[in-house]
Amino acid sequence: MTSKQRIRLALALTTAGALSMALLSPAAAGADTVRPECPRGLACDWVPAAYQQTGDPEDKETYGNYDTANRPAANSIKYIVLHDTEVDYDTTLKIFQNPANQTSAHYVVRSADGHVTQMVKNKDVAWQAGNWYLNTHSIGIEQEGFAAEGAEWYTPEMYRSTARLVRHLAAEYDIPLDRQHILGHDGVPPTSAAGTQNMHWDPGPYWDWNRFMALLGKPTVPNAPRSSELVTVSADFTKNQQEFRDCEKNADLPRQGSSAVPLHTGPSDDSPLFSDPGLHPDGSPGTNCAADWGSKISATQQAVVADRAPGWTAIWWYGEKAWLRTPAGTRVVTPTSGRVVRPKSGKEEVPVYGVAYPEKTEYPADFAKPTVGTPLVYTIKAGQAFPGGGEAPNGYFYAPTIDSSKPYDHTYFRGSQKYVTVQIGHRIGFVKVSDVDVVRAGS
DSSP states (O other): OOOOOHHHHHHHHHHHHHHHHHHTTTTHHTTGOOOOOOTTTSSSEEEEOOOOEOOOOTOTTEEEEEEEOTTTTOOOOOOEEEEOOOOOHHHHHHHHGGGGOOOOOOOOOOTOOOOOOOOEEEEEEEOSSHHHHHHHHHEEEEESSSSSGHHHHHHHHHHHHHHHHHHHHHHHOOOOTTTTEEEEGGGGOSSGGGGGGOOTTTTTTSSSSHHHHHTTTOOOOOOOOOOOOOEEEOOTTTTTOOOOTTTTTEEEEEEEESSSEESSSSSSTTTBOOOOOOTOTTTOOOOTTTTTTTGGGEEEEEEEEEEEEEEEEEEEEEEEEEEEETTTOOOSSEEEEEEEEEETTTOOOEEEEOOOOOGGGGSSSSSSSSOOOOOEEEEEEOOOOOOEEEEEEEEEOOOOOOOOTEEEEEEEESSSOOEEEEOOOOSEEEEEGGEEEEOOOOE
C-alpha cells in the first residue's frame, strides 16, 4: 500500500456512513460484470476498488483510488510487488472501496484459505508501491497479515494461492521469475534520495522467500562452480533463527525463523551492522530493527562476492562491502550463474536511480513539467559488480486527473535512454546502459 500509516489513519477516520457510500459507489454496482484475471482453479472474485472524485468537483486532481491506463500496450508490466495489509482482509477491501483513502492494489489474498480478490484491473495503475514508476510498471498483491507477526499470518494456503497467481501473471506479461522482478514492498526503491527513509519493509523478515520461489518453480540450487562470484542467499528459513525489533512499536520480536540474514561491516559478530547510507545519512551503525533493511539480505536475493574469510563472505552492498556469516558445512549462500552489472572501463562511479524516466529533452516542448529521475545516494564504483541486467522500461505515465481533462493527461511518454535493473542492496535500482557492462558470471 502507499502507506501503512495512511491505512491506520483511514481506519480511525472511516465512519459507517463513509463505508456505505463507498460500497454503493457506481463502480461497486458493476462488481458482477467483471471476470477476475486469475488462473483457472484459483478461488478468485472481483470487488472493485473505488474510482471516483472526492472533495470539490472542480478539483479534478482529487480522486481515488487508482488510475485508468492501457497496460501493457502503453506502459509495459515488468514487476510484481508483494505486500502485507497490516489490517485484516475485510477491512482491506473496505479501505480500497473508499476513494478518500487514495490507496489500492490489484489483488488481495486472504490468510485463512488463500482466497483471492481482484480490485483493480491489470490494465490500470494501482496506487500501491510508493514509487510512481514502479506503480505504472507493476502489479501489486496485498496479503492479509502483519509484517511483525508474519509467520502467524502467512499460511500454506496463502503461499500456494499467491504463487499460482504470480506464475499466471508472470506468464501473461513476460515477467522474469527472479528477485529483481518479483519484489517485496521492501525491495521497491525510493524515487529520490530524499524519500529513502519513507520506504516500506513489508512483507517483512518472516515471509519465507525460499518456500515461495520454490513454489514458483525457481528453487535455489547450485548451478555454478563453488568459486562463482555470483551467489544466491539460501539460508534455511527454519534454521535461520534471528532476533529483530519492531522499532515502530519499541518492542523486541521473539527469536524465530526468518528469511533475513544480518550483514556486518567486518567478518565478526562483534562488528557493527551494515549502515544503509540512505537510512542512516549521519553514518550511524545499522540496527536490528525489522524495518532497517540495509542491515540484512533476504533469502533468494543475489549478490556478488567481494571477499572471503573463514566462516564469512563479503558482498557488494549499496556500493560498499558487507559481511554475512557463512559457516563451513552450511549453505547460507549458493553459487549461481547469472548476469552482473559493472561500470564501463574508465568510469569511477556510476549513479543509481529509483526510476527510469525519459530525459527532460524527450518530452514535448509544450509539456509544462517534465518529470526526470535524480540519482539516489548509492553508486556503483569501479571494481564492484551487482546482480541484474534485465532491461527496465523507460517511460513516464502522466495521469494527474480522473477524467483526462488536462493536455497530455493519461499519456505515457516513452524515452530512448536504456536502463537495466540492478540489485543494488535490499532494494533494486536502475542504471543507464551507457554507464555499465552487463556480463555473465558463474559460467
